[in-house]
Amino acid sequence: MVQTFDSAAFKAAMERKETLVVDFWASWCGPCRMLAPVMEQVSEELSDKATFVKIDVDDNPDLAREYSIMSIPCVMVFKNGELAGKNVGFGAKAAMLEFIEKYL
Secondary structure (H helix, E strand, O other), rough: OEEEEOOOHHHHHOOOOOOOOEEEEEEOOOHHHHHHHHHHHHHHHHHOOOEEEEEEEOOOHOOOOHOOOOOOOOOEEOOOOEEEEEEOOOOHHHHHHHHHHHHO
16 A cells, blocks of 8 residues: 655655655646556555655655656655665556566
8 A cells, every 4th residue: 555655754764764665746747646556556566575655746845856856757766765766757567566676
């Protein structure tokens, strides 16, 4: 299940060095809405390996700035408090699984 995080929850998870898969999105973004069910499916398959979250860039512009997010959807994988991988744009389930699994 994909959880909704704000900046504070994200920073707390980073301090705990959790493995995070973060979907940076916005409610007005069509491709973001298309990616949401894909991320739900992927999170169900990989929930034992990472915490899946979504962060609204409009509500958390500090994170969008910090990670130089210029296009959404933008999925980032964080391991041990560090950015491990980044994927911009919509991807089908197979493509998202392939992208995420190489960093887990």
